[in-house]
Amino acid sequence: MFNNIGRESPNYIQYLLKAIWAIKIPIRIMEVCGTHTMAIARSGMKQVLPDWITLLSGPGCPVCVTDETDIDLACALADLPNVILASYGDMMRVPGTDGSLMSSRLNGADIRVIYSSNDALRLAVEKPSCEIVLLSVGFETTAPTTAITIETVVKEEIKNFSVLSLHKAVPPILRFLLLDPELSIDAFLLPGHVCTITGADAFNFIAKDYSRPCVVAGFEPVDILEAIFMVLLQQQLQQPTIEIQYQAVRKKGNVIARKYVEKYFHLVDCTWRGIGIVPLSGYAMRDAFGGLDARKKYDLPVPLVKNTHCVCGDILKGRKEPIECALFATRCNPASPVGPCMISEEGSCAASFLQIQKGK
Numbered sequence: 001m002f003n004n005i006g007r008e009s010p011n012y013i014q015y016l017l018k019a020i021w022a023i024k025i026p027i028r029i030m031e032v033c034g035t036h037t038m039a040i041a042r043s044g045m046k047q048v049l050p051d052w053i054t055l056l057s058g059p060g061c062p063v064c065v066t067d068e069t070d071i072d073l074a075c076a077l078a079d080l081p082n083v084i085l086a087s088y089g090d091m092m093r094v095p096g097t098d099g100s101l102m103s104s105r106l107n108g109a110d111i112r113v114i115y116s117s118n119d120a121l122r123l124a125v126e127k128p129s130c131e132i133v134l135l136s137v138g139f140e141t142t143a144p145t146t147a148i149t150i151e152t153v154v155k156e157e158i159k160n161f162s163v164l165s166l167h168k169a170v171p172p173i174l175r176f177l178l179l180d181p182e183l184s185i186d187a188f189l190l191p192g193h194v195c196t197i198t199g200a201d202a203f204n205f206i207a208k209d210y211s212r213p214c215v216v217a218g219f220e221p222v223d224i225l226e227a228i229f230m231v232l233l234q235q236q237l238q239q240p241t242i243e244i245q246y247q248a249v250r251k252k253g254n255v256i257a258r259k260y261v262e263k264y265f266h267l268v269d270c271t272w273r274g275i276g277i278v279p280l281s282g283y284a285m286r287d288a289f290g291g292l293d294a295r296k297k298y299d300l301p302v303p304l305v306k307n308t309h310c311v312c313g314d315i316l317k318g319r320k321e322p323i324e325c326a327l328f329a330t331r332c333n334p335a336s337p338v339g340p341c342m343i344s345e346e347g348s349c350a351a352s353f354l355q356i357q358k359g360k
């Protein structure tokens, strides 16, 4: 829709803002991606948009949506003798019902921070007498790399490696939110990176079945402004469809990456933190590769849920703003987070906290 000439110039941004202000339609737009949430907070965008536009943060950060009980499972695995749990750094401080990976590590569990699933694979090769468990999180963007690592493990017949898959799929959670009669989301800014894999077509149902405008948005503030303008035009013309603002995205996505994922995973019902069980929204390993599935390989306890008074669930559904949480910026802050939305940089509570600090 737009060409790239002078897109970052102040004149163009002012032009976009003027165009946005000219369409006076009250609208609640959910940005699904955590990186969008951060870009919106960092740029102070909400302050320059008209107040009839409400931007809601969706369940777009894989750390925020990891359920407490899944953290408990990961801690239980790490506590097993001879097991090394390989985890991405941003999972370390996420609270479970009782403790976190960080507290487990302080209590003696062997947990290594990795930067890619290949690091976990390397650990398995270097330490053949230990069992390596890869704690894998993320959406459609990261599931293919985990699948490729599993492919190597299978081919090279590595026996001391397994995966605790907490991967989740984005289209089912959006359908779930749309089906909730208490939520009013008028439109979506779709996650650019996820769509490079799924393809924009995977989200056609939002316009087709639920008549909501959607735009696949890039990650710069100017991309997000363009996407908001595109959403407003769709709403004004009452022609909901799915448009692509982020040039890296194709309608069909990355077929090869999806094939890898389909080979090793299938979709199952899965619990999203604060939201509950969402049908067919989690990637579990296929039975044929059960020996590589940490849930099957180890006899894990079923953890109990505890009420922390964190309202992340309502925030992730766009029902509440972070400042509506009684714990926001008091008992819960980035130095001492209670809920996951305050832990990850991309979490909506952390983003709101940052915004408030900047405004002081």
Ligand code: SF4
Residues within 6 Å of the ligand: 032, 033, 034, 035, 036, 060, 061, 062, 138, 139, 141, 191, 192, 193, 194
């Ligand atoms: S596109 Fe990237 S940053 Fe955004 S939700 Fe997906 S994984 Fe996270």
Ligand code: SF4
Residues within 6 Å of the ligand: 309, 310, 311, 312, 315, 322, 325, 326, 327, 328, 329, 332, 333, 337, 338, 339, 340, 341, 342, 343, 349
């Ligand atoms: S402020 Fe903290 S406790 Fe409240 S919803 Fe956000 S993360 Fe949860």
